[in-house]
Amino acid sequence: MIETIVFDIGETITRGDRYWASWADWIGVPRHTLSALVGAVVARGLDNAEALRLIRPGVDVAAEYRAREAAGRGEHLDESDLYDDVRPALSALRQAGMRVIIAGNQTTRAGQLLRGLALPADLVVTSGEWGVAKPEPEFFARVLDVAQTPADRTLYVGDHPANGIIPAKQAGLKAAHLRRGPWGYLWAHDPEVAAAADWRIDSLTELIDITGR
The missing domain is CATH 3.40.50.1000 (HAD superfamily/HAD-like)
Incomplete structure (x- = not known):
């Protein structure tokens, strides 16, 4: 039981719509582009944050997250x-x-x-x-x-x-x-x-x- x-x-x-849309807007790519890349890394068995690194190699995701919060563009639900x-x-x-x-x-x-x-x-x-x-x-x-x-x-x-x-x-x-x-x-x-x-x-x-x- x-x-x-x-x-x-x-x-x-x-x-996940809003989450990935906000990341796409932050890093300056079309939302569809990031969405498609998330799908691609998922299919390869990788962490979805790898989609961000494909667009910006070497990006510090944690630092970008903090920058978004500081700019008033952080997480929202x-x-x-x-x-x-x-x-x-x-x-x-x-x-x-x-x-x-x-x-x-x-x-x-x-x-x-x-x-x-x-x-x-x-x-x-x-x-x-x-x-x-x-x-x-x-x-x-x-x-x-x-x-x-x-x-x-x-x-x-x-x-x-x-x-x-x-x-x-x-x-x-x-x-x-x-x-x-x-x-x-x-x-x-x-x-x-x-x-x-x-x-x-x-x-x-x-x-x-x-x-x-």
């Missing part, structure tokens, strides 16, 4: 950045007695912004706040610590196989692969993902039936 559900953030809870199924699914799961946690590879600022949206979740936390990121085993150890449930009663939901689904399974959690966003669609039918995921879903609302509450 699943008692806690842990949701990834990017392309699970939030859309509002209701339009959430996928449509987020609030209905999370609300239904909590009403069914589930503990709902949102945890992903995001900045400290992103964590603050997400909590400001008052999502129906028991905890919202980011790798920037924890000081450890997926796919490191310590990240999933922290997940289980805050989940307050055994690993086999904790379900991880995300779109990225290498960063989420596979290491979550290695940590003993159940896993649901979400077919959403570049990573979710690209690896939707990958044999390794199919073998690792306990469930494969197209919408977060499917979790209501999966958990059987």
Whole structure:
């Protein structure tokens, strides 16, 4: 029986449209160009920040992030950045007695912004706040610590196989692969993902039936 559900953030809870559009505007390239490059590096199994380095070789991404913040062009999240199924699914799961946690590879600022949206979740936390990121085993150890449930009663939901689904399974959690966003669609039918995921879903609302509450 699943008692806690842990949701990834990017392309699970939030859309990436605004994030990459703002980076394209900052570095001065058409939005489509950066979007296409993100897809290319994803397909090659690289970190998506490599798309920025293809445009500006040697760029210090962290320094550019700070410069954006200082210029008033930093991270922003509002209701339009959430996928449509987020609030209905999370609300239904909590009403069914589930503990709902949102945890992903995001900045400290992103964590603050997400909590400001008052999502129906028991905890919202980011790798920037924890000081450890997926796919490191310590990240999933922290997940289980805050989940307050055994690993086999904790379900991880995300779109990225290498960063989420596979290491979550290695940590003993159940896993649901979400077919959403570049990573979710690209690896939707990958044999390794199919073998690792306990469930494969197209919408977060499917979790209501999966958990059987």
